[in-house]
Amino acid sequence: MIRPKTAPTSPHISVSRRQAVSGVAALCSLSLVGEAAALTATPRQRVILDNDFSGDPDGLFQLAHHLASPSVEIPLVIGSHIHVKDFLDKSRTQADNAVARVNEVYDMMKLAQRPKTVAGYNAAPAKDAKPQPTEAARLIIAEAMRTDTKLPLFYAAGAGLTELAEALKLEPGIGKKMKLVWIGGYEHADLMPAGIPPRRDSEYNTTINLAAVQTVFNDSDIEIWQVPRNVYRQLNISYAELFAGLAPAGKLGTYLIAQLERVMAAIKANLGETYILGDSPLVTLTALQSSFDPDSSSSAYTIRPTPRVTDNARYEVNPTGRPMRVYLNIDTRMTFADMFAKLAATAK
Numbered sequence: 001m002i003r004p005k006t007a008p009t010s011p012h013i014s015v016s017r018r019q020a021v022s023g024v025a026a027l028c029s030l031s032l033v034g035e036a037a038a039l040t041a042t043p044r045q046r047v048i049l050d051n052d053f054s055g056d057p058d059g060l061f062q063l064a065h066h067l068a069s070p071s072v073e074i075p076l077v078i079g080s081h082i083h084v085k086d087f088l089d090k091s092r093t094q095a096d097n098a099v100a101r102v103n104e105v106y107d108m109m110k111l112a113q114r115p116k117t118v119a120g121y122n123a124a125p126a127k128d129a130k131p132q133p134t135e136a137a138r139l140i141i142a143e144a145m146r147t148d149t150k151l152p153l154f155y156a157a158g159a160g161l162t163e164l165a166e167a168l169k170l171e172p173g174i175g176k177k178m179k180l181v182w183i184g185g186y187e188h189a190d191l192m193p194a195g196i197p198p199r200r201d202s203e204y205n206t207t208i209n210l211a212a213v214q215t216v217f218n219d220s221d222i223e224i225w226q227v228p229r230n231v232y233r234q235l236n237i238s239y240a241e242l243f244a245g246l247a248p249a250g251k252l253g254t255y256l257i258a259q260l261e262r263v264m265a266a267i268k269a270n271l272g273e274t275y276i277l278g279d280s281p282l283v284t285l286t287a288l289q290s291s292f293d294p295d296s297s298s299s300a301y302t303i304r305p306t307p308r309v310t311d312n313a314r315y316e317v318n319p320t321g322r323p324m325r326v327y328l329n330i331d332t333r334m335t336f337a338d339m340f341a342k343l344a345a346t347a348k
Contacts (some may be wrong), residue, residue: 013084037176038148043073044294046305047286050078052159053277054097055088057157057259062279064252066107068342069287073151075143077102077117078136080159082208084123087266093121101216109346120163124209131169140167153178154286158279160208165215181285183227183278186314188326199201203229206311206313216310224306224324225285232278237336243342250347283332288334298331
């Protein structure tokens with residue numbers, strides 16, 4: 001089915017439409033300056049960010065966009081690894097390099113307060129290795145187990161799932177205390193438009209650490225909101241739009257364009273005139289939820305039992321699996337318009 005008619009409301013938000021009428025009326029009487037101040041959002045969910053910030057630069061766009069979004073509190077940012085000797089970062093210090101990129105974005109945005117930022121593993125651990133209480137894993141567990149806040153917790157992952165899998169192995173109880181929003185996974189054959197077969201080539205984020213994906217899907221009880229490959233590829237934007245939209249963002253805009261050009265130089269191929277900012281749905285589905293009954297109401301999804309992930313990275317139907325969301329489309333209009341507006345505001 002597509003989107004439940006009602007979504008679970010965050011425990012700290014129970015504002016009905018009728019209760020809000022007086023507030024809306026009050027807004028109408030404010031001056032323009034007062035109106036802008038009154039409409040400033042405050043955090044209503046926590047979001048841990050985990051991405052390969054030294055790899056595909058779409059993660060840096062997502063990072064800057066999330067940091068500029070007042071409705072989310074970001075307690076932790078994790079720089080994660082990609083494939084060994086990946087063309088996007090051939091070094092053995094991919095996670096450390098990711099943290100360096102994150103700090104560059106912090107500098108560009110002149111943040112008064114910076115989230116706790118740590119490196120994860122620089123490469124995937126062996127499949128059967130004993131989980132290690134790394135700094136990243138310990139901080140994930142600590143955030144999930146907090147009792148001093150009622151803000152719901154999301155884990156926004158734009159690459160592999162190494163750090164989350166390690167944390168879940170160390171403390172399985174955190175699965176019920178947060179939701180995973182993951183950019184990754186193969187197409188679901190039965191959800192593809194009629195006549196369009198699913199691709200058979202490997203999916204990038206799944207193959208970063210297949211064992212970690214299996215841990216999260218097969219062995220944990222965390223609720224998953226999945227944005228599979230055919231859906232994250234909808235976040236396709238033209239260079240013309242990017243240059244025009246980032247022009248008002250000053251040094252930050254220049255920096256983000258430079259990161260795209262870095263990838264172009266590394267690929268040494270004609271990529272046309274568009275780029276897929278595939279990690280941006282992490283912002284759409286967390287920071288840009290609807291006002292009443294908070295949910296990702298402008299992006300369609302279906303709910304199904306969480307499948308098992310096999311050793312060849314494919315889905316195996318699991319009728320008794322816990323419910324998960326598989327997104328069918330993302331509100332690209334709001335995502336990109338909001339990103340450009342917020343990044344421009346950081347330059348003022």
